[in-house]
Amino acid sequence: MTAIVVDNLGKEYVLGRHGNRRDSFRDMLVSTALAPFRRLKQLSGNVDDEDRFWALQDLSFSVNAGEVVGVIGKNGAGKSTLLKLLSRITAPTTGRIDIRGRVGSLLEVGTGFHPELTGRENVFLNGAILGMSRKEIAAKFDEIVAFSEVERFLDTPVKRYSSGMYMRLAFAVAAHLEPEILVVDEVLAVGDVAFQKKCLGKMSDIAGEGRTVLFVSHNMGAVRRLCHRGIVLEAGRAVFDGNIEEAVATYLSSPGDAVGDISFGDDGACRPGVTDACLLGARVSQGELSPTGTVDASVPFEVQLQFRVRERLPYARAGFALRDATGQLLFDTYDAEEDAHQGPLDPGLYTSTATVPASFLRPGEHFIDLKVGVPNVQVIADEQQALSLRVEDSSRPAYHLGLSTSGSIRPVVRWTRSLSETSL
Numbered sequence: 001m002t003a004i005v006v007d008n009l010g011k012e013y014v015l016g017r018h019g020n021r022r023d024s025f026r027d028m029l030v031s032t033a034l035a036p037f038r039r040l041k042q043l044s045g046n047v048d049d050e051d052r053f054w055a056l057q058d059l060s061f062s063v064n065a066g067e068v069v070g071v072i073g074k075n076g077a078g079k080s081t082l083l084k085l086l087s088r089i090t091a092p093t094t095g096r097i098d099i100r101g102r103v104g105s106l107l108e109v110g111t112g113f114h115p116e117l118t119g120r121e122n123v124f125l126n127g128a129i130l131g132m133s134r135k136e137i138a139a140k141f142d143e144i145v146a147f148s149e150v151e152r153f154l155d156t157p158v159k160r161y162s163s164g165m166y167m168r169l170a171f172a173v174a175a176h177l178e179p180e181i182l183v184v185d186e187v188l189a190v191g192d193v194a195f196q197k198k199c200l201g202k203m204s205d206i207a208g209e210g211r212t213v214l215f216v217s218h219n220m221g222a223v224r225r226l227c228h229r230g231i232v233l234e235a236g237r238a239v240f241d242g243n244i245e246e247a248v249a250t251y252l253s254s255p256g257d258a259v260g261d262i263s264f265g266d267d268g269a270c271r272p273g274v275t276d277a278c279l280l281g282a283r284v285s286q287g288e289l290s291p292t293g294t295v296d297a298s299v300p301f302e303v304q305l306q307f308r309v310r311e312r313l314p315y316a317r318a319g320f321a322l323r324d325a326t327g328q329l330l331f332d333t334y335d336a337e338e339d340a341h342q343g344p345l346d347p348g349l350y351t352s353t354a355t356v357p358a359s360f361l362r363p364g365e366h367f368i369d370l371k372v373g374v375p376n377v378q379v380i381a382d383e384q385q386a387l388s389l390r391v392e393d394s395s396r397p398a399y400h401l402g403l404s405t406s407g408s409i410r411p412v413v414r415w416t417r418s419l420s421e422t423s424l
Contacts (some may be wrong), residue, residue: 101180115273
C-alpha cells in the first residue's frame with residue numbers, strides 16, 4: 001500500500017523582506033500595505049528572475065506504508081521545504097502530493113510549543129495541533145511524560161527548558177499520538193546519546209507497526225541505523241533514490257560550499273520567547289583569510305561568536321560544537337570554561353573567540369553548531385550546523401604503505417621505537 005505519492009513537485013519563493021519573521025511591527029504594516037502591489041507584480045510576470053528561487057523542482061517519488069526513508073542533502077538542498085509541503089504547512093507551486101493517513105510532524109525542536117505555557121499545557125496544545133482530541137492526548141499523557149524524562153519540570157514554562165528537554169518533550173508528543181505518517185526533521189541534532197538511541201528505537205517501533213517515517217538528518221550514523229532507503233537532494237532536485245548505503249555514499253561524495261561566516265541580522269537569532277539576549281553571528285578565520293570556509297589543519301584557526309545582551313544576565317556562556325561530515329559530534333567548547341568569563345554580563349555587544357590548535361583535525365568537511373545560553377536556566381540560541389568548514393592539510397604527506405587510517409581527529413602523536421630484549 002502506498003502512503004505518499006509526490007508527482008512533479010516544485011516550490012518557488014519570491015525573495016524579499018516581506019517573509020522575514022523578525023520584521024518590526026512598522027515593517028509589517030508597510031509590508032501589508034504593499035502586498036497588493038507585490039501580488040499585481042507577480043501576476044503580471046514582472047518579478048525579476050533574480051527575485052525568484054526554486055527550493056524544489058521536478059521532484060517525484062512514492063513511499064510505501066511502513067517504509068522508513070531518509071531524506072539527506074547539504075544545507076539548502078530543499079529537505080526542510082519538502083517536509084513542510086508534506087506536512088501541509090505550505091502549498092506547492094507545481095505538482096501534487098497524495099497522502100493516505102494522518103501526518104505527525106516534528107520539523108523543529110518545539111514546533112507548536114508556546115514558550116510561556118508549561119510542559120503539561122504544551123503537551124495538550126501540541127497534540128491538538130497534530131489533530132488529536134483531548135481524550136486521545138489524555139490517554140497517552142503518562143506515556144509521553146515517561147518517555148520524555150521531564151516529569152520534574154512538567155509545570156515549568158518551556159522557555160526555561162534546555163534544548164534537550166525541549167526536544168525530548170516535542171518528540172515524545174509527536175511519536176506517541178499515533179499518526180500513520182511521522183515526518184521528522186533533525187530531531188537528533190540535540191540531546192544525549194542515550195536519548196538519541198531511545199528516539200531511534202521509538203521510530204523503529206513505529207515503522208514496525210506499519211506506520212511510515214520520513215527522517216531528515218545530517219547524522220549519517222543515525223540515518224544508516226534507521227533507514228533502508230535514502231533520497232538525496234541537491235539544489236532542490238533528487239539526484240539519488242535507492243539503497244541507504246549508496247545514498248549516504250552519494251551524499252558524502254558531493255562537495256558542498258564551505259560557509260565560514262554567518263549573520264543573523266540586527267535582531268539576531270534566539271529561541272522563542274527570549275528577549276534578554278541574542279546571537280548576532282559567527283565566523284571562522286585563519287591568518288589573513290578572514291572569514292574563510294577552508295582552513296589548513298597545520299595552522300591554528302579561530303572561531304568567533306558575537307552576541308548581544310539586552311538585560312543584565314547573572315551568568316551566560318557562548319560556544320560551539322564541531323561535527324564531522326556524518327554529523328557525529330567531535331567536541332563542544334564554551335567561553336565560560338575560562339574563570340575570567342564566569343561573572344555576570346551587563347547589557348552590551350560581546351565577541352567570544354576560541355582558538356582551535358594546529359594538527360588536530362583530519363582533512364574533510366566539518367560543521368559547526370553555535371550556542372548561547374545560561375546554564376541550567378535558559379537556552380538563548382542553538383543554531384545547528386550554522387557554519388560548514390572544509391579542512392585541508394598541507395603539512396603531511398600521503399602514505400602509500402597499504403595502511404589506512406580513519407577517524408575525524410588526527411593529533412600529532414610522538415612515537416619512539418627501540419629494540420627490546422625483554423617483553424612488557
